[in-house]
Amino acid sequence: MGTIVELSGVNKVYGTNHVVKDLNITVNEGEFLTLLGSSGCGKTTTLRMIAGFEEPTSGSIKVEGESIEEKEPFERNVNTVFQTYALFPHKTIFDNIAYGLKMKKVPKAEIKERVLEMMDMVQLTGFENRYPSQLSGGQKQRVAIARALINRPRVLLLDEPLGALDLKLRKQMQLELKRLQKKLNITFIYVTHDQEEALTMSDRIAIMHDGVVDQLASPTDIYEKPATRFVATFIGETNTYDGCVTSMKDGIANVTLENGAVKVKCDDSFSILEYATISVRPEKMRFDSKPHEGFELVAVVKDYIYVGSILKCIVSLPNGNELKIERLAGQDLPEIGSRIYPYWNPEDGVLIHNDSYKIFKALDDIKLA
Amino acid sequence: MKKARKEKANKRLSIVFCSMVYLFLFLPIFVVIANSFNATTSKPYLSWKGFTFDWYIKLWSNSALLGSFGNTIFIAVASTVLSTIIGTLGAVGIYRYKFKGKGIINGLLYIPVVIPEIVIGIALLTIFSNTNIPRGMLTLILSHVSFSVPYVIFNVRARLSGYDKSIEEASMDLGANRVVTFFEITLPVLAPGIAGGALLAFTLSIDDVIISYFVNGQTKTYPLKVMESIKSGVSPDVNALSTLVLIGTIGLVFLTQSGIGSGKHKKI
Amino acid sequence: MAKRISNHEFKSNTMPAIVTVGPVAILSLFLVVAPLALVAIMSFCQTDEFYNVVYKFTAINYSKLLSPDYIKIYGQSLLIALITTVLCVLIGYPFAYVIARTKSHKKKLFYMLVIIPFWTNSLIRIYGWRTFLGSSGWLNMLLLNLGLVDEPVEFLYKTGTTVLGMVYCFIPFMVLPLYTAIEKLDGSLLEASSDLGAKPYKTLFEVIIPLTSGGIFSGCIMVFIPCLGYFFVSNILGGGNTDMIGNLIERQFKSANNWPLGAALSIILILVTLILVKIYQNLGGDMDSLGV
Numbered sequence: 043m044g045t046i047v048e049l050s051g052v053n054k055v056y057g058t059n060h061v062v063k064d065l066n067i068t069v070n071e072g073e074f075l076t077l078l079g080s081s082g083c084g085k086t087t088t089l090r091m092i093a094g095f096e097e098p099t100s101g102s103i104k105v106e107g108e109s110i111e112e113k114e115p116f117e118r119n120v121n122t123v124f125q126t127y128a129l130f131p132h133k134t135i136f137d138n139i140a141y142g143l144k145m146k147k148v149p150k151a152e153i154k155e156r157v158l159e160m161m162d163m164v165q166l167t168g169f170e171n172r173y174p175s176q177l178s179g180g181q182k183q184r185v186a187i188a189r190a191l192i193n194r195p196r197v198l199l200l201d202e203p204l205g206a207l208d209l210k211l212r213k214q215m216q217l218e219l220k221r222l223q224k225k226l227n228i229t230f231i232y233v234t235h236d237q238e239e240a241l242t243m244s245d246r247i248a249i250m251h252d253g254v255v256d257q258l259a260s261p262t263d264i265y266e267k268p269a270t271r272f273v274a275t276f277i278g279e280t281n282t283y284d285g286c287v288t289s290m291k292d293g294i295a296n297v298t299l300e301n302g303a304v305k306v307k308c309d310d311s312f313s314i315l316e317y318a319t320i321s322v323r324p325e326k327m328r329f330d331s332k333p334h335e336g337f338e339l340v341a342v343v344k345d346y347i348y349v350g351s352i353l354k355c356i357v358s359l360p361n362g363n364e365l366k367i368e369r370l371a372g373q374d375l376p377e378i379g380s381r382i383y384p385y386w387n388p389e390d391g392v393l394i395h396n397d398s399y400k401i402f403k404a405l406d407d408i409k410l411a
Numbered sequence: 412m413k414k415a416r417k418e419k420a421n422k423r424l425s426i427v428f429c430s431m432v433y434l435f436l437f438l439p440i441f442v443v444i445a446n447s448f449n450a451t452t453s454k455p456y457l458s459w460k461g462f463t464f465d466w467y468i469k470l471w472s473n474s475a476l477l478g479s480f481g482n483t484i485f486i487a488v489a490s491t492v493l494s495t496i497i498g499t500l501g502a503v504g505i506y507r508y509k510f511k512g513k514g515i516i517n518g519l520l521y522i523p524v525v526i527p528e529i530v531i532g533i534a535l536l537t538i539f540s541n542t543n544i545p546r547g548m549l550t551l552i553l554s555h556v557s558f559s560v561p562y563v564i565f566n567v568r569a570r571l572s573g574y575d576k577s578i579e580e581a582s583m584d585l586g587a588n589r590v591v592t593f594f595e596i597t598l599p600v601l602a603p604g605i606a607g608g609a610l611l612a613f614t615l616s617i618d619d620v621i622i623s624y625f626v627n628g629q630t631k632t633y634p635l636k637v638m639e640s641i642k643s644g645v646s647p648d649v650n651a652l653s654t655l656v657l658i659g660t661i662g663l664v665f666l667t668q669s670g671i672g673s674g675k676h677k678k679i
Numbered sequence: 680m681a682k683r684i685s686n687h688e689f690k691s692n693t694m695p696a697i698v699t700v701g702p703v704a705i706l707s708l709f710l711v712v713a714p715l716a717l718v719a720i721m722s723f724c725q726t727d728e729f730y731n732v733v734y735k736f737t738a739i740n741y742s743k744l745l746s747p748d749y750i751k752i753y754g755q756s757l758l759i760a761l762i763t764t765v766l767c768v769l770i771g772y773p774f775a776y777v778i779a780r781t782k783s784h785k786k787k788l789f790y791m792l793v794i795i796p797f798w799t800n801s802l803i804r805i806y807g808w809r810t811f812l813g814s815s816g817w818l819n820m821l822l823l824n825l826g827l828v829d830e831p832v833e834f835l836y837k838t839g840t841t842v843l844g845m846v847y848c849f850i851p852f853m854v855l856p857l858y859t860a861i862e863k864l865d866g867s868l869l870e871a872s873s874d875l876g877a878k879p880y881k882t883l884f885e886v887i888i889p890l891t892s893g894g895i896f897s898g899c900i901m902v903f904i905p906c907l908g909y910f911f912v913s914n915i916l917g918g919g920n921t922d923m924i925g926n927l928i929e930r931q932f933k934s935a936n937n938w939p940l941g942a943a944l945s946i947i948l949i950l951v952t953l954i955l956v957k958i959y960q961n962l963g964g965d966m967d968s969l970g971v
Contacts, residue, residue, distance in 0.1 A: 095580050115583040122584045128577035132599045142585035425777045432774045436796045439807025457815050497702040504699025519707040526952050527908030529925045530945045533932050534714035557710035620802055637802045645806050653803050660798045
């Protein structure tokens with residue numbers, strides 16, 4: 043599996059607004075990579091720079107090993123599915139899909155054959171002579187995808203392509219897109235703000251935040267081993283604890299918190315006395331009526347919320363922070379207001395370097411020097 | 412019951428009122444048409460002397476009148492073509508690109524629209540006489556272009572404001588360069604706005620009296636010919652020509668209207 | 680690196696901007712800015728004995744503007760333009776309202792019927808009024824034959840006739856923006872107003888007029904300002920008794936050959952225009968609705 047798209051040191055500045063900061067991403071051939079982040083994080087700008095609609099302020103973008111910043115959008119072997127679909131309102135569905143081939147001066151007969159084949163693939167047979175205004179949202183979506191895919195691009199860029207569809211159609215299109223991608227073996231770079239969409243479809247996810255990629259990893263790793271506090275809180279629900287590593291032994295660290303002390307799995311990158319954040323998913327949290335070995339954490343039950351087969355316990359720590367703990371419904375539960383002792387299997391917690399700690403450390407280094 | 416009666420009265424009142432306004436609008440046109448059949452031969456051709464088709468025959472030997480009408484058509488076509496091209500390019504450029512002086516150009520566009528025509532007329536006369544450009548066909552066309560361009564720009568711009576720019580990006584993304592994109596995508600989508608602008612430019616040019624009056628030199632347009640003859644009384648062959656033009660334009664509009672109706676699939 | 684890329688930007692954007700906007704810019708410069716600047720300069724010049732413009736500074740033209748004869752004409756111009764505008768609103772608004780809100784399938788035809796008169800040259804139509812109203816005209820013929828009058832009534836050469844001609848020329852400029860504004864009006868707002876207990880006339884003043892005020896303002900601007908310069912209407916129908924600023928300017932350029940004085944008069948007209956447009960903008964008027 044070779045590299046197909048490579049962004050190195052890419053920056054984009056609009057006036058005083060630094061939208062994309064020193065971005066380095068490598069996309070592998072045939073993979074489904076998602077740029078995930080909330081609006082304004084720079085994901086769409088990144089995509090538009092790959093497509094050629096925006097020029098990077100600095101840095102280089104390579105597709106198949108070749109620098110493409112100097113190339114116009116129409117010279118690049120990548121195609122885009124637009125958020126608004128951008129179908130040509132004055133052309134029929136057939137002419138919309140045929141557009142790219144017409145530009146390449148492909149013979150008419152071949153255009154016809156390929157367009158009809160593509161229309162079949164996206165289940166639009168029979169719509170050749172309709173105009174975009176006569177289609178539903180989902181159909182327009184298929185046309186936009188067909189129009190881009192018919193050019194057999196090496197890379198397909200998708201900018202929130204399902205954003206305008208209703209939930210049910212979105213779920214269905216997610217599966218269909220994934221199927222198309224596997225079938226055609228084209229690299230997809232997909233932009234979305236919908237974390238569930240990213241988790242279900244992607245081979246890898248790049249979580250963007252404030253113009254930087256916080257983590258680029260598989261959906262499982264993103265969920266189970268978040269690299270930053272932002273990633274941990276952005277994807278799914280989690281409980282976070284800030285504390286200081288007091289000792290480490292056999293890959294388990296003891297961490298002292300404001301309200302007590304806990305244990306968590308860790309690796310060599312941490313050091314004693316480092317300030318760090320622990321993230322534990324609600325479903326990994328446990329509690330007991332008496333203190334658990336290695337954990338000095340006390341909480342009071344505030345509320346229970348039933349979510350189908352799952353029960354969410356909201357408990358609060360002495361400093362007022364609330365934790366969420368999930369349990370299977372139907373179990374015996376302590377009364378609201380009673381005292382409990384939360385804990386978790388040290389393997390289930392994730393220790394995350396704390397950015398603010400890095401700053402303190404850098405300041406210390408400067409002072410020492 | 413009372414309510415229904417009141418509504419009916421209201422409706423009748425509004426029909427009467429509107430009919431009177433339409434009568435007001437069309438009365439002089441009826442006069443013009445009627446007078447084209449007036450058999451009178453004495454100036455100022457005002458009193459009714461019976462019905463005749465003579466003026467429609469005499470019209471064809473009035474070469475000065477026909478010539479002025481030809482000038483009007485030629486100037487209208489030339490200035491419409493020029494102002495449509497300049498205006499369309501300008502509207503797209505102003506909408507799309509950032510450049511210094513954009514605000515100034517934008518503001519300048521409103522000048523020919525809001526300032527009374529007579530001021531534009533004397534200003535153009537002044538510049539042409541100061542730069543020794545001989546007044547005639549050329550200055551007429553230039554002047555008509557100058558007051559038509561803003562209208563074309565406004566029309567095209569109205570179309571652009573509801574325009575999804577990403578369709579152009581999509582075109583480039585699919586391998587079309589800027590020129591191909593302009594002709595394949597931008598132009599067809601803007602076409603209704605451009606056509607509206609062109610129609611307006613043509614109408615303004617054909618009807619223009621005041622500005623032409625100052626910059627025409629020896630070249631007479633149809634309205635100027637009419638103006639010239641007003642002092643001595645407009646002869647009914649002018650009315651005959653006006654009647655023919657009116658019938659022609661109404662016919663043309665009905666043709667294109669029904670054409671647009673059948674071209675429903677072009678709906679955007 | 681950054682430099683190379685910004686060069687690329689240069690390559691990709693400046694050329695299209697020049698190609699597209701260049702012609703408009705050149706046109707505006709030579710056929711709008713330069714002529715008006717020249718008029719402004721000329722308004723401070725004199726003429727020699729052969730009526731040629733001598734480019735030597737003087738303020739004499741502006742002092743001439745203050746002569747009582749001229750001031751009377753300014754007053755007359757403003758009065759005629761004002762009456763014309765008011766009449767256009769009073770007639771045009773209910774008319775536009777009826778045709779914009781009709782549910783008849785002939786709505787499009789009603790709209791076209793407002794535009795069709797435009798296709799006959801305005802001079803000819805104004806002359807049509809003269810034919811109709813003249814002392815040996817058709818209206819008098821009718822009145823005499825009906826025995827309503829004993830001798831022809833002189834309708835022409837009165838302020839009223841000029842106003843009639845002006846209203847006739849400009850009423851479509853009032854009706855069309857009003858039509859657009861009224862047609863856009865959301866019918867459910869009227870229902871809501873009535874539902875909340877407003878009588879029809881209350882709805883008119885509380886909802887309909889405020890929501891269509893943009894159309895009224897732009898219609899007024901499009902009637903009042905050009906009205907000041909339409910010299911041929913008062914020439915044909917007013918017969919020199921109802922001169923307006925436009926007639927004064929026309930005379931300086933066409934017969935009196937005092938271009939500098941005509942230029943100074945034009946400057947007045949420009950200033951009036953600018954003031955009115957400024958007021959229009961301050962009232963929240965949209966410049967673009969003046970162009971249609």
